[in-house]
Structure formats: structure tokens, C-alpha cells
Amino acid sequence: MSDLIHYRLEDGLALIGLARPPVNSLGQPLRAAILDACERAAADASVKAIILHGESGVFCAGADITEFGSSASHATPSLPEVLLRLTSIDKPLIAAIGTFALGGGLELALACGYRVGEPKARLGLPEINLGLLPGAGGTQRLPRLIGVEPALDLMISGQPLNAARALEVGLLDRLAGSPEALLDSARELARELIAQNAPARRSTPFANPGESIAADFFSQFLAANASRWKSRQAPRRVVAAVEASCRLPLTEGLAEERALFKQAEASAESRALRHVFFAEREAGRIPGIGSDTPLRKIDKVAVIGAGTMGGGIAMNFANAGIAVKLLEVKGEALDRGLAQIRKNYEISVKRGKLSDAQLEQRMALLQGTLDYADLADADLVIEAVFEKMEIKEAVFRRLDEVCKPGAILASNTSSLDVDVIASFTKRPQDVIGLHFFSPANVMRLLEVVRGRETAPDVLATTMKVAKQIGKLAVVSGVCFGFIGNRMLEPYSREAHRLVLEGATPAQVDNVLTGLDLNMGVLTMLDLAGVDVNFLVRQSNLAASSHDASYHIVGDELYKLGRYGQKTGRGFYVYEGRDRKDDPEVPEIAARVAAELGVARRDNISNEEIHDRCLFMLINEGIQLLDEGIALRASDIDLVWINGYGFPAHVGGPMHYAETVGLDKVLAGIQRYRKELGAYGEMWFQPASLLERLVAAGKTRIEKI
Incomplete structure (x- = not known):
């Protein structure tokens, strides 16, 4: 038997303990070991019931995320294959859930006929947070167990249920009195089932899950959430899979779920969210700081x-x-x-x-x-x-x-x-x-x-x-604005300048929100305060010798006391919560452009807005990495996702640059350096690291 499994027999019970620390992630070796152990118990005539549990108390946190996107994710035995076999074992199979059963871990528990949890256990299907959907039967077995609406809520939210709520909705069959009593409770249930000659699985409460919802439930659900989900496809795939559970037999529904999972796994959305997942874990690793670094007491x-x-x-x-x-x-x-x-x-x-x-x-x-x-x-x-x-x-x-x-x-x-x-x-x-x-x-x-x-x-x-x-x-590291606000400056600069050149605030912002940013940069400036932005720019200018006439429109708004939402007017007009275009802003821009001799255009394209705002944001981030202000590109992504509303499912500006192509980012900067005359010469200077990366044929942003 594998070292990943502890197998023991107790008076007709086979106890199978998962032993892959720290969280029993279901990589291929553990999947194979679980299958072997369950086959052994199924073939042993002396075994009347099987208990699956976590050897260290933790049941299972789900799949091995490092396998996603690689052949190992589907290597034999795949998780769907293992779970399908578990559902066919003709002996009661009980999941004893300690600490948590998440993602594939909960799907493992769903493949068991019965489930016992400890009082503080958490049960959930958080795959949506990685741009995925449950791919080992969760979208098919859960609606049949607890109903369509609670199952869909669990998958769309990605948030776990506590043990009491899991018991209430029928996800758990029994609660142990304490973590220490979990295995005893599972043993007690197993012996009751044996004594009753109970079936290997209880009949599902929602054998035909579609009967519990209205005919137009799924179309209404999609319509109600469309604006919140924006371009994200993972929630829509979850809905499609759950809808399949309502119209297809289990076997066919599992096949449709698997096809949807593979689409999600291969998507740019999932790659971006997996990048963010690993970035968060990497952010705490600091050169020169280790587990042996002493800590000061903070009481x-x-x-x-x-x-x-x-x-x-x-x-x-x-x-x-x-x-x-x-x-x-x-x-x-x-x-x-x-x-x-x-x-x-x-x-x-x-x-x-x-x-x-x-x-x-x-x-x-x-x-x-x-x-x-x-x-x-x-x-x-x-x-x-x-x-x-x-x-x-x-x-x-x-x-x-x-x-x-x-x-x-x-x-x-x-x-x-x-x-x-x-x-x-x-x-x-x-x-x-x-x-x-x-x-x-x-x-x-x-x-x-x-x-x-x-x-x-x-x-x-x-x-x-x-x-x-x-x-x-x-x-x-130390520099003006650190990571986030230093990158905000060129991003904001191009938005200001584009308005000066003839774009409307709404056009600039709509290009950015079209990429699923929470808000456009000019809306953000109105929210933060035009006055605050003005004062920060003045501080920044004091530290540089650059001409900064690009923000003249913002200066004019500041002079007029138009500080944004708090005064009811900024780049937009605000009536309560409603934001409206302000025809005076283009007039102000046209006037000051004429004073500065800046040519205005009526045909500024969305592509130009995208490239000038985002490529200069990216360029500054690459420069920060080169200077050592940021430790790694993924740290920059975390700052912009969590501080400035850059969409996680796009992966942050550095990951987005890799998706677009570093060569295209460099070419765009070089293009506008030529096309924008003296302004382009001043501001569109490619980061040296970007030039080196492209020259070396690199597709990832890293120090070289």
C-alpha cells in the first residue's frame, strides 16, 4: 500500500486515511492510492463498510492546482474516473470530513454514499475562483443531493458552508460532537448501516433536480447576473453544467460537465486566475527573510x-x-x-x-x-x-x-x-x-x-x-508613489492627454471598463478627488523636471472647484449616484488645447486609447521591476488587482502584457513615440528591461 494512504481493518470496517500533507491535495499519486485502497476494501469479503478520512484530521482541500493546464491533470486515474468507480462499490462508503472538504475534496465526499462532519468543518466548491467549475461530478451530484438553487449558490459564490448549514441542507448526514469524535461518529454510522443492511447509497432527494425550479430559472439567473459577471465565462459554464443535470441522465451530465471543465481549464481566464492564486502565495517570500528571522512582539x-x-x-x-x-x-x-x-x-x-x-x-x-x-x-x-x-x-x-x-x-x-x-x-x-x-x-x-x-x-x-x-x-522599495501610485501616474497621464487631444472622458473610460476594470481612470479620479490627484501631481512634479502640460484639463477642473463626486462635478456631472457626461469638459479641453497648440482629433480610436493607457501602465511596471522597487512581476499584478480594480480574471497588468505579447507592447510604445511628436519623445520611452526581454525572445516578464 502507498505511503499516501494508511489502511487498517477494524471489525468489518476498512478505514482509509489520506496522508498527503498538508491538505491531501488530489494529485495523480493520491488518486491512484485512493482507488487501490477502495478496490482492496471492495474485494475483501470481511469488509462490510468503508470509512474515508484524513489521517491528520484534514479531509481534503481538493485538486493539486499545480497540475491544472498540464497532462497530469487528466492522468490515469483521473479524479472523475476514481469517483465514478467509488459510486459503484456495493458497500456503504462514508466520508469522515475533518477541517474541510473543498473542491475535488467535496466531490470525493459526494461520491461516497454517506457523509459525517466535525462541528467546525467547512464544505465548498471554490473552483470558480480559479476560472473553473467542479469537474469530477460536483455539478451533477450536488443538485441531485440538495437541489438546484442551493447547489448553484454554493458553486457560483465559491464560499464554503459551515458544518451546521451543510447538515441543514442535506450535504452532511450527521455531525460529530467534536473533531476528536469524528471517526467514532463515522464508525457508529457504519455499524448502524451494516445492522440495517442499508444500501451503499441513500436515494437522492432530488433525483430529477429540474422539477424543483421554474421552467425559465436558468435564463432568468443568467440575465440577472450578466452585468456582475461581465466577460467572465466560468460562472456561465457552471450554470450550463447545472442545467445539464436537469435535462440529462447522470452519466451524460457527467460527460457534459467534463467537456465544460476542459474548456475552462484551457481558457485565458483560468490561466489568469491561477496566476493570481500562486502570486498571492509567492508575495510573502522575501529575499533575506526566512523562518529563522526573529519577530518583534506586537501586542x-x-x-x-x-x-x-x-x-x-x-x-x-x-x-x-x-x-x-x-x-x-x-x-x-x-x-x-x-x-x-x-x-x-x-x-x-x-x-x-x-x-x-x-x-x-x-x-x-x-x-x-x-x-x-x-x-x-x-x-x-x-x-x-x-x-x-x-x-x-x-x-x-x-x-x-x-x-x-x-x-x-x-x-x-x-x-x-x-x-x-x-x-x-x-x-x-x-x-x-x-x-x-x-x-x-x-x-x-x-x-x-x-x-x-x-x-x-x-x-x-x-x-x-x-x-x-x-x-x-x-x-x-522606496520611490515616489511606490508600486501602485507610481504606475497610476502614466496611466492617468495618458487619459488626461487623450481628453486634451479630443477623446471624451466616457470614451476613455469605456475602453478600460470594456476590459472589465471596475471603473475607468477618469471615473476613478472623480471618485478619489480631482483635488487629491492635483496635489499628488504637484508633489511629483516638484521631484522631476518634466513638462506636465498633459494634465492641464485636470488643472482647469481643479481651478473651477470641480473636485469630482464630492462636489457633484469633475470629469462628469453627478446627480446622486447617477454619473452623466458633461459637455463642458470637451469645451474646456478644446480651449486649453488651442492655448497650448495641441492638435485635436475627432477620430481617436479605441485601440489607441487602450494601447496608450495600458501600455504605459505596463511599461512603468516593468521599469519598477528593473529598478528593484518590485520584487517580482506578480507582486505588481497583486497591487493593481487589489488596490486599483484591475480584473483578477485578466491576471493584472503584467500578466495581461504577457497575454498580449511583450513584442506587441514594445511595438505600440515605439509607434506612439514616433506618432505623437515632442510629447511622444518625452513620455513614450520603453523600459530598458522590456527592450531586453523582447530582444531575448522572452514571453514572460522577469529580471534579466
């Missing part, structure tokens, strides 16, 4: 500034059960900040995401103060004051005086030089940038900015803290 946290950003940052720690002191310079500002935090929690209570008791528990972890001396015992202090260097300087000089030795001093700056900020202290090794994205209590991304003198244990500690508070941390 007490302080946040300076109780505004929208500071309050949101404080909420992250309170949500994780960590005490926070929130400092403001004026009592009314502190009271206002704490009141806003309570209001945010009250909204969560109304939505059923928090209980009243949880609200009070979290508020009790938040202590307001007006005195820097109260921060003396803080292990981590995060500054979230206004984005001006002189204000940051005053804060950090004061922190240097009052904070204990070894305290980590972090700045939430979105663009300023962390090394300069560190120089305001006598402990630059303890200073780091922690750039939260707004709203800080919602947005998942955290840019961790490693200063020139930031100590390794400070970096390692903040990466751990980020995980504790539910953030996806991406390390950046």
Missing part, C-alpha cells in the same frame, strides 16, 4: 490621526482583537473619529455581519488620546496624518522622543520618501511604510515599503501583522 498598537484613513486602520486591529490607541491633536476630531468608527460597526450590525456584543467588544479595544505620552508602551505606531512631509516630520520627531526602544514606527504615506521620513528619527532601522488603501477597513491590499535601513525583523514582523489583520501584503 499594543497606536494610530495617529482619527480621520477616515486612521479610523479605518484602527478598525483592522480591533477586528483582529488587538488593542489600539487612537491619537488626535484636538478633542473634537478624536470624538468625531471614534463616532465614525462606531457608525461603521453599526452598519455591519444592521447588515447582520456583526452582533451588538461584537460591536461593543471592538469599541472597547479602541482608546482615544490627545497625549503622545500615552504611546510610550506601543509596540507598533502607524502615522496616518495629512500627506505633507513637514507634517510627517513633526510626527516622527515626536514619536522618536516618546516611543520605547524597539517599537516599530510606520508611515501610511501613499507617495512620500520613507527614507526621508526615517531620517527624522534616531532609529531609521525601526521605520517602515505601511500604505493602506482607502477605505482601510475594507481594502485588502497593504503596500509594505521597505526603507533603505529598515531592519529585517521589522519587515518580517509587519508582514506577519498584515496577515493577522487580513491584509494581502506586497513589499515595495
Whole structure:
């Protein structure tokens, strides 16, 4: 018997323990071992029932994702083949589900005749998060077990059910009293089934699942979700497969499911989402930082500034059960900040995401103060004051005086030089940038900015803290804007310039949302604030000698007090939640273009908008990689997916560039460098790394 399986006999029971740590992923070797063990039990006349369980407590997290897209994914025995055989074994087969049964792991459990779970077990089919659908019977067996609508909800959401809910909907047959009692509960069920001479499988409650839904259910479901799914095909394939379960016998439905799975596995959408999956796991690997790097103890946290950003940052720690002191310079500002935090929690209570008791528990972890001396015992202090260097300087000089030795001093700056900020202290090794994205209590991304003198244990500690508070941390080096905002500048620049040259804001934004970005860049500027963008640009210009007349339209809007959504006018007009085109913006653009001598055109193509905005965004990202600001291309993708709404199913801007072709990106930049005259000569300079990659025939973005 394989080392991947622990097989033992107990009074007529065969216990088959999956032993492929850490999560029993169903790669080809484990699939073969499961099949061999089940065949052995099926052929043994002394075995009256079979229990399948996780040897270490964990049942199964699903397929081996590294196999997807390769021949190993379908190597004999394939998972569908294994599960089909399990369903034909004429002995009760019980899945004892510890910790979780996800994806192929749940499909394995569905192939068993009976299922027992521990109280904290989670059961789900998250394949949609990888651009896939359940491909080993999940779309066919689950609707027959629990009905079409709950089955479809489980697959489309990708979110697991807890054990109690799984029992309620019929996904589990029994709940064990504790994780330790799981196998005993499975044994008890097995002996009951043997005593009752029960069938190997219970009859399915929804043998004809289509009978439980309206005739137009699937067409209505597709129509209701079309705008949310945009161009994504994985949810549509899930619907198609579940619909097949309603019109086809099981065997034919399984064949249709398999064909849909193979389409999904080969799709660009799934390749992109698998890229993101592995990128998230790679982001925490930092050269020079290992498991042996010591960590500093973080029990007490302080946040300076109780505004929208500071309050949101404080909420992250309170949500994780960590005490926070929130400092403001004026009592009314502190009271206002704490009141806003309570209001945010009250909204969560109304939505059923928090209980009243949880609200009070979290508020009790938040202590307001007006005195820097109260921060003396803080292990981590995060500054979230206004984005001006002189204000940051005053804060950090004061922190240097009052904070204990070894305290980590972090700045939430979105663009300023962390090394300069560190120089305001006598402990630059303890200073780091922690750039939260707004709203800080919602947005998942955290840019961790490693200063020139930031100590390794400070970096390692903040990466751990980020995980504790539910953030996806991406390390950046020091430069203006770090990874995200530095790349935003050329992206925003081209949008501004295209409006100056004759494109409308709506045309520019529609090209970008056509790629499934959450919003176009000009809509994003209106949301963030035209005034905020103006001030950031002014800071950036102070650090460069470039002519920046490209953003003259934004300057004009700023002068007119048109700051975007908050004032009701920016690049668009806003009436409540409705955004409308503003005929004055093209007029402003035409006037200032004439003043600058910029030729306007009526025929700017969507292709030009796409290439100028996105290729310059990509080019800047490649330059960041070459400079060592970003550790890897996939880190850049994570920043733009989680901080700026770039679609995960497109894979982020760097992955998208690889999909388009690096040679095409370079050719596009070179084309506009020639066509746009002096403006092109100034701004359309290909990154040296991009030129080297193309010259070397590379198709992936990597340092060479």
C-alpha cells in the first residue's frame, strides 16, 4: 500500500486515511492510492463498510492546482474516473470530513454514499475562483443531493458552508460532537448501516433536480447576473453544467460537465486566475527573510490621526482583537473619529455581519488620546496624518522622543520618501511604510515599503501583522508613489492627454471598463478627488523636471472647484449616484488645447486609447521591476488587482502584457513615440528591461 494512504481493518470496517500533507491535495499519486485502497476494501469479503478520512484530521482541500493546464491533470486515474468507480462499490462508503472538504475534496465526499462532519468543518466548491467549475461530478451530484438553487449558490459564490448549514441542507448526514469524535461518529454510522443492511447509497432527494425550479430559472439567473459577471465565462459554464443535470441522465451530465471543465481549464481566464492564486502565495517570500528571522512582539498598537484613513486602520486591529490607541491633536476630531468608527460597526450590525456584543467588544479595544505620552508602551505606531512631509516630520520627531526602544514606527504615506521620513528619527532601522488603501477597513491590499535601513525583523514582523489583520501584503522599495501610485501616474497621464487631444472622458473610460476594470481612470479620479490627484501631481512634479502640460484639463477642473463626486462635478456631472457626461469638459479641453497648440482629433480610436493607457501602465511596471522597487512581476499584478480594480480574471497588468505579447507592447510604445511628436519623445520611452526581454525572445516578464 502507498505511503499516501494508511489502511487498517477494524471489525468489518476498512478505514482509509489520506496522508498527503498538508491538505491531501488530489494529485495523480493520491488518486491512484485512493482507488487501490477502495478496490482492496471492495474485494475483501470481511469488509462490510468503508470509512474515508484524513489521517491528520484534514479531509481534503481538493485538486493539486499545480497540475491544472498540464497532462497530469487528466492522468490515469483521473479524479472523475476514481469517483465514478467509488459510486459503484456495493458497500456503504462514508466520508469522515475533518477541517474541510473543498473542491475535488467535496466531490470525493459526494461520491461516497454517506457523509459525517466535525462541528467546525467547512464544505465548498471554490473552483470558480480559479476560472473553473467542479469537474469530477460536483455539478451533477450536488443538485441531485440538495437541489438546484442551493447547489448553484454554493458553486457560483465559491464560499464554503459551515458544518451546521451543510447538515441543514442535506450535504452532511450527521455531525460529530467534536473533531476528536469524528471517526467514532463515522464508525457508529457504519455499524448502524451494516445492522440495517442499508444500501451503499441513500436515494437522492432530488433525483430529477429540474422539477424543483421554474421552467425559465436558468435564463432568468443568467440575465440577472450578466452585468456582475461581465466577460467572465466560468460562472456561465457552471450554470450550463447545472442545467445539464436537469435535462440529462447522470452519466451524460457527467460527460457534459467534463467537456465544460476542459474548456475552462484551457481558457485565458483560468490561466489568469491561477496566476493570481500562486502570486498571492509567492508575495510573502522575501529575499533575506526566512523562518529563522526573529519577530518583534506586537501586542499594543497606536494610530495617529482619527480621520477616515486612521479610523479605518484602527478598525483592522480591533477586528483582529488587538488593542489600539487612537491619537488626535484636538478633542473634537478624536470624538468625531471614534463616532465614525462606531457608525461603521453599526452598519455591519444592521447588515447582520456583526452582533451588538461584537460591536461593543471592538469599541472597547479602541482608546482615544490627545497625549503622545500615552504611546510610550506601543509596540507598533502607524502615522496616518495629512500627506505633507513637514507634517510627517513633526510626527516622527515626536514619536522618536516618546516611543520605547524597539517599537516599530510606520508611515501610511501613499507617495512620500520613507527614507526621508526615517531620517527624522534616531532609529531609521525601526521605520517602515505601511500604505493602506482607502477605505482601510475594507481594502485588502497593504503596500509594505521597505526603507533603505529598515531592519529585517521589522519587515518580517509587519508582514506577519498584515496577515493577522487580513491584509494581502506586497513589499515595495522606496520611490515616489511606490508600486501602485507610481504606475497610476502614466496611466492617468495618458487619459488626461487623450481628453486634451479630443477623446471624451466616457470614451476613455469605456475602453478600460470594456476590459472589465471596475471603473475607468477618469471615473476613478472623480471618485478619489480631482483635488487629491492635483496635489499628488504637484508633489511629483516638484521631484522631476518634466513638462506636465498633459494634465492641464485636470488643472482647469481643479481651478473651477470641480473636485469630482464630492462636489457633484469633475470629469462628469453627478446627480446622486447617477454619473452623466458633461459637455463642458470637451469645451474646456478644446480651449486649453488651442492655448497650448495641441492638435485635436475627432477620430481617436479605441485601440489607441487602450494601447496608450495600458501600455504605459505596463511599461512603468516593468521599469519598477528593473529598478528593484518590485520584487517580482506578480507582486505588481497583486497591487493593481487589489488596490486599483484591475480584473483578477485578466491576471493584472503584467500578466495581461504577457497575454498580449511583450513584442506587441514594445511595438505600440515605439509607434506612439514616433506618432505623437515632442510629447511622444518625452513620455513614450520603453523600459530598458522590456527592450531586453523582447530582444531575448522572452514571453514572460522577469529580471534579466
